[in-house]
Amino acid sequence: MTEYYTRRGDGKRVTMTKEAIAEDIRAGIADAVDMGGVSELTVNDIDKLIEILIDKNRVVGVETGKEVVVTYDIGQLDFTGDNGNSGNGVDVGRLESALLHERALAADTFELAHADYSIKPVKPVISNEMQTMEEIQNEIIIPYFYGAMPNMGLYYSPDGPYGNPADLMREFKIEEAMFAAEAAAEHLARDIEFVSTRLIAAGSDGFNFDTTASAGDADFVGTLKGVEALRKACPDAYINVGMAGESVMGIHGSIEYKGQIAAGLYPHQQVKLAQQAGADVFGPVVNTNTSRSLAWNLGRAVAFIKESVKTSEIPCHVNMGMGVGGIPMWETAPIDAVTRCNKAMVEVAGVDGV
Amino acid sequence: MAIAHFVASGMGGIRSAGDLVARVEYDKNLKVDKAKEYVAKKLGISTLDIADEHIMRDLREELKIGVITGVPGAPRGIAAKMNIEKLLGIKINSCEKFREQIR
Numbered sequence: 001m002t003e004y005y006t007r008r009g010d011g012k013r014v015t016m017t018k019e020a021i022a023e024d025i026r027a028g029i030a031d032a033v034d035m036g037g038v039s040e041l042t043v044n045d046i047d048k049l050i051e052i053l054i055d056k057n058r059v060v061g062v063e064t065g066k067e068v069v070v071t072y073d074i075g076q077l078d079f080t081g082d083n084g085n086s087g088n089g090v091d092v093g094r095l096e097s098a099l100l101h102e103r104a105l106a107a108d109t110f111e112l113a114h115a116d117y118s119i120k121p122v123k124p125v126i127s128n129e130m131q132t133m134e135e136i137q138n139e140i141i142i143p144y145f146y147g148a149m150p151n152m153g154l155y156y157s158p159d160g161p162y163g164n165p166a167d168l169m170r171e172f173k174i175e176e177a178m179f180a181a182e183a184a185a186e187h188l189a190r191d192i193e194f195v196s197t198r199l200i201a202a203g204s205d206g207f208n209f210d211t212t213a214s215a216g217d218a219d220f221v222g223t224l225k226g227v228e229a230l231r232k233a234c235p236d237a238y239i240n241v242g243m244a245g246e247s248v249m250g251i252h253g254s255i256e257y258k259g260q261i262a263a264g265l266y267p268h269q270q271v272k273l274a275q276q277a278g279a280d281v282f283g284p285v286v287n288t289n290t291s292r293s294l295a296w297n298l299g300r301a302v303a304f305i306k307e308s309v310k311t312s313e314i315p316c317h318v319n320m321g322m323g324v325g326g327i328p329m330w331e332t333a334p335i336d337a338v339t340r341c342n343k344a345m346v347e348v349a350g351v352d353g354v
Numbered sequence: 355m356a357i358a359h360f361v362a363s364g365m366g367g368i369r370s371a372g373d374l375v376a377r378v379e380y381d382k383n384l385k386v387d388k389a390k391e392y393v394a395k396k397l398g399i400s401t402l403d404i405a406d407e408h409i410m411r412d413l414r415e416e417l418k419i420g421v422i423t424g425v426p427g428a429p430r431g432i433a434a435k436m437n438i439e440k441l442l443g444i445k446i447n448s449c450e451k452f453r454e455q456i457r
Contacts, residue, residue: 062363067405068386069376070356070364078356103422106360108372137448139431141420141438142373143380144448203448206380236445238380280380315379315386321355335358342362352379352386354359 004054007337009297010290011330018054021295025049028292028299036246036266038307041299045348049302052344053295059339062346069353071281071317072101073210073242075113075147085117086322086331095136102142108353111147111208112136112199118151119188119226120160122195130202137203143238146199147208150192150226152219155184162187165251181252184215185222192226197233206238206280213270214244216251217262220270224257224277231278241274242283242319243267246304268307275314281353284308285319290329294337298326298344305349317353318345368420369411371397371404374442381444396442417441 003015016024029041041049052060062068072078074085076097081087092100094112101107112133114122122129129146137144156164162184168177196207207230213220227239248270250263257273265273267284274282286301305325309316323329326341345351365372371393378389390401397417403409414421419441420434429437435446 059358059361061361065402065405066363067365067372068363069372069379069389070359070367071376072356101356102367105356106364106366106369106372107356108365108367108376134451137432137451141430141434142367143376200447201451203451205377205447236381236447240380280383314383315389320359333355333358338355338358339362342359346363352389353376354363 004056005336006053007294007328007334008290009288009292009294009328011328011334011337013334014293016293016295018050021053021293022046022050024293024295025053025299028296028301029303032300032303036268036304036307038266038268038303039310041303041306041348045302045306046299048348049295049299049344052340053298055340058336060343061339062343066346068346068351069108069317070106071109071240071353072107072111073147073208074117075111077113077115077117080115083331094132095139098136098140098144102140107142109143109145110140111145112204113147117147117149117210118154119148119191119195120151120154122148123191126195126198130198133199133202133204143205145206145208145238145240146196146204147210148195149211149214150188150209150219150223151211152184152188152215152222155187156180160184178252178254181216181218182255185218185225185255188219188222189225189229192223193229193233196226196230196237200230200234200237206240208240208242210242211244212241213248216249218252218255220248220262220273221255221257224273227274227277227279238281239279240281240283240317241277241279242317243270243285246286267304268311271308271312271314271316275312279314281315281317282308282312283317283319285324286326288323288327288329294326294328294340298341301326301341302344302349305345305351309350309352315352318349318351320345320354365405366407368414368422369407371410374438375404377438377442377444377446393442
């Protein structure tokens with residue numbers, strides 16, 4: 001039987017038969033259906049995924065006319081950052097980086113970012129960020145955001161003023177842990193309002209909340225409250241809410257946003273809250289399982305994302321970096337896998353952007 | 355990643371009309387097909403043509419909305435965005451701030 005080159009979730013090249021690929025796609029979809037309660041993909045969808053995965057070309061792409069918007073997170077840190085941010089370690093300026101993305105890398109949008117890429121450390125240098133935003137807006141043409149992670153972990157001990165829920169729970173101080181998470185969420189929302197409204201006042205097209213809910217359900221709620229405040233203060237700002245993972249971790253367990261418990265929500269449920277808070281575009285995430293095949297991961301990711309697109313009233317720009325959106329968890333993600341996942345997300349899941 | 359995603363499905367930013375479609379998605383909360391229809395109508399070309407570099411290169415220069423190459427005298431930055439505002443019938447925040455500063 002013919003064997004096709006494909007990948008594992010950790011990026012390693014393997015060969016599989018068409019039948020084995022089809023079996024893994026179905027198993028991945030079944031996992032999404034079981035975990036998230038999403039709809040099954042159709043027979044046509046599965047056939048299309050098989051066709052994409054067994055394509056013998058190294059690079060694949062969408063059909064002409066099906067192009068979508070490619071948005072960015074992490075801003076210039078993809079050039080300047082260290083490998084913790086998958087950065088190149090090239091210390092280029094923020095203006096130069098933005099213009100290179102616009103004029104040489106075909107970016108549809110881009111963003112300004114602080115070296116720590118988090119809301120909290122932007123506060124003491126807000127004037128610096130504002131003047132840099134003003135300067136770059138004078139030169140750039142594409143929509144130019146400010147981007148940062150809510151990163152609520154920075155509000156907990158030892159980095160912040162609130163007790164660390166992980167430590168408190170270990171001591172069976174459950175109520176204290178929940179209070180700390182609630183207080184941190186309120187603090188985060190205040191900081192988001194402070195930082196984001198000033199960047200919009202400096203001419204930013206909008207704000208990209210990246211890796212939302214990385215510290216769990218209270219992080220998600222705090223971010224949504226911050227988004228709500230930004231939307232109220234700046235009705236025309238472009239707001240992008242991108243997630244950290246496929247399921248919101250229940251660190252608090254019962255914290256709610258507009259009557260909905262945030263813990264355990266999957267992308268098609270998360271998007272409804274992002275919409276209510278005032279987001280213009282939602283960035284759903286599906287994590288990659290490194291022990292499974294590309295086929296399993298892609299089938300699962302497409303099932304989740306197709307449901308999000310179907311549920312959402314706003315555009316969905318799926319997260320497609322290393323280890324999300326079906327893409328292998330590998331720093332130099334193989335181009336054959338990246339382009340296959342991209343094509344599948346556009347042509348099968350129906351995303352509005354990547 | 356940037357190159358792989360552009361090659362696979364990206365509109366290409368100011369190589370074509372990717373920046374315009376992105377603005378309409380965010381400004382009007384339109385999904386990609388509707389956003390492309392909106393932009394195509396404003397440009398007076400088809401949704402297929404708005405992602406065609408061969409068509410958009412000259413059209414962008416003619417409309418003074420920015421091109422990827424360094425053309426002396428061609429608007430870029432705020433000037434190009436002011437022309438995009440008129441073309442798409444939208445307000446762009448940085449242009450609003452610029453106007454506030456010269457009042």
